[in-house]
Amino acid sequence: MGGFVLAEEHIILQNVHKEFQRKDHAPTIALDDVTLSIKKGEFVSLLxxxxxxKSTLLNIVAGLEKETSGSLLVNNKPIKGPGNDRIVVFQESGLFPWMSVLDNVMYGLLIKKVPKQEAKERALDWLQKVHLGKFAHALPHELSGGMKQRVAIARALVTDPEILLMDEPFAALDEQTRMVLHMELDKLWRETGKTIIFVTHNIREAVVLSDRIVLMKTRPGGIKNIFPVQAARPRTSSDSILVHLENRILTELEQEMEKVLKEELGSDYALKTDDLRVDPNNNMGSDI
Ligand SMILES: Nc1ncnc2c1ncn2[C@@H]1O[C@H](COP(=O)(O)OP(=O)(O)O)[C@@H](O)[C@H]1O
Ligand SMILES: [Mg+2]
Structure with missing residues (x-):
């Protein structure tokens, strides 16, 4: 892939504002004046x-929610709704429980009228890529949580979308499984060159995976800061660049968390964040 291709803006959000109306209350401002450009092939986390x-922003890019004002362009065209170029993977795999793993992965292709034999070959190929070839004929309930999320990733990528949107896809998994899936997602992303927007509330997860981290804030929701992550891949979370960045992000968050907690718990609340400092020997990462 030539550098000029990578430099293309893939997704552009300009002054995006989103309000949810509430009965007898002032509307909730979920997003206030969000401006962000994402390049082709970039891995961006919303943290x-x-x-x-975070989910509201992801859903607007997916075309599942409509912005109240502002504009959203994908490949320089306004978004009118969901499209084949964008697929969402959620925290719950959303697999059809009565269908085999293979049928689940084939489903989206058959809907698009891909011939059955070709759909089967492509689905099996993707199941191999996520190391589940042997489980093609299993039912979802026979799989662990991590395996189900692998199927969900295969099911999303088999249709070859340009953009993969992931909303806390690993949040329900144990830490060991999550670390394995980080390595696998990193590999798949590098092999396929997809543009990925990845929602998380785990700082470690964001620094390990992303080219850039968009740190968000509440009340009103929006962008607080953007951090580029300049560590070589594949990454290990003990990389000193990542540990340093993780602490920098945590420092920015302290102010924000204190503000929110004071609003919720009263103005005498003083946040003690020393306990949250990153110890490289603790591989749990910092949930926020
Ligand atoms: N469909 C909805 N109707 C009303 N309020 C909503 C709706 N979706 C989200 N919100 C509100 O918008 C804000 C942002 O929500 P969300 O995007 O889900 O945040 P996050 O994913 O970061 O936890 C929250 O205050 C939430 O209550
Ligand atoms: Mg969410």
Whole structure:
């Protein structure tokens, strides 16, 4: 891939504002004046505490929500709704429980009228890539949580979307499984060159995976800061660049978390964040 291709803007959000109306209350401002450009093939994380508008932003890019004002362009065209170029992977795999793993992965291709034999070959190929070739004929309930999320990733990528949107896809998994899936997602991303937007509230996860981290804030929801991550890949979370960045992000968050907690718990609340400092021997990462 030539450098000029990588430099193309893939997704452009300009002054995006999103309000949710509430009965007998002032509307919730989920996103206030969000401007962000994402390049083709870039891996961008949206990081921030619950309620800061991460899912709303992802859903707007997916075409599942409509912005109240502002504009959203993909490949320089306005977005009118969901499209084949964008696929979302959620925290829950959303697999059809009565269908085999293979049928689940083939489903989206058959809907698009891909011939059955070709759909089967492509689905099996993707199941191999996520190391589940042997489980093609299993039912979802026979799989662990991590395996289900692998199927969900295969099911998304088999249709060859340009953009993969992931909303806390690994949040329900144990830490060991999560670390394995980080390495696998990193590899798949580098092999396929997809543009990925990855929502998380785990700082470690964001620094290990991303080219750039968009740190978000609450009330109103929006962008607080953007951090480029300049560590070589594949990465290990003990990389000193990543540990340093993780602490920098945590420092920015302290102010934000204190503000939110004071609003919720009263003005005498003083946040003690020393306990949150990153110890490289602790591989749990910092959930926020
Ligand atoms: N469909 C909805 N109707 C009303 N309010 C919503 C809706 N979706 C999200 N919100 C509100 O918008 C804000 C941002 O929510 P969300 O994007 O889900 O945050 P996050 O994913 O960062 O936790 C929250 O205050 C939430 O309550
Ligand atoms: Mg969310």
């Amino acid at each position: 921030g505490p619950s309620g800061c508008g």
